[in-house]
Amino acid sequence: MRKKMVAGNWKMNNTISESLQYLDVIKDKINNNDIDVVFCVPSLNIMKIQDKLENTKISVGCQNMHFEESGAFTGEISAKMLKEAKVQYVIVGHSERRQYFGENDEIVNKKTVQALKHGLTPITCVGETLENREQGITIELVRTQVKVALNNISKDDVVKVILAYEPIWAIGTGVTATSAQAEEVCKEIRKVLTEIYDKETSDKVRILYGGSVNGKNAKELFSMENIDGGLVGGASLKPEFEQVVNYLEGK
Ligand code: PGA
Secondary structure: OOOEEEEEEOOOOOOHHHHHHHHHHHHHHOOOOOEEEEEEOOHHHHHHHHHHOOOOOOEEEEOOOOOOOOOOOOOOOOHHHHHHOOOOEEEEOOHHHHHHHOOOHHHHHHHHHHHHHOOOEEEEEEOOOHHHHHHOOHHHHHHHHHHHHOOOOOHHHHOOOEEEEOOHHHOOOOOOOOHHHHHHHHHHHHHHHHHHOOHHHHHHOEEEEEOOOOOOOHHHHHOOOOOOEEEEOHHHHOOOHHHHHOHHHOO
16 A cells, blocks of 8 residues: 655745744644655755654655765755755656756656665656647656656665656646546556566555645545645645645545
């Protein structure tokens, strides 16, 4: 049985004081045993947020890191730095990183490998644009993204990776993929995992859906066979996040 997970991606939102205020409102409501809850926050806020969440089951993650060990990479953060700061999760290859910062599948692979090397859990993102979907190449494209992202990753390591399927046309737009559309691609991702590794391994990997998940649609999406939870942007910044995490209690 794969444990469900809800990861909030704050993106470039919330100063330290805003973060702490928000967590005061929400933390006790989402302190959940049955599901892994993570906030991927701006790096500068990590330490303060960890203190705030110390006696809860909520984890703190980062939104990006560099694939090299250290060196002349102005503005970047290494896996080793995150590890020492006791960060467990790191988002890798989010579509905004791909779109605005030139990250391609090879870079996403290097980052995923580097995260694993340092004992971090990568949340590695894939997904198609609207144009790709209209061209009918979604499945083909996502299959390639997954294959390249997992290049040179062993069977033992891949079960530590979390994959997130995020159709770009659904991110921040309020347009959610239907549960059938999301399940179709997540199922295909699991099929790719079976092809590269084997069924037993594939069954262990968690696959999240992301793209306009909210308190109303979480239950239907997360109930699909191959969707193990969500990567949530906008709704993770609001009290509504409570309904996403506690989706089973919703209608
Ligand atoms: P959204 O963002 O929930 O605001 O669509 C999801 C994401 O970018 O991970």
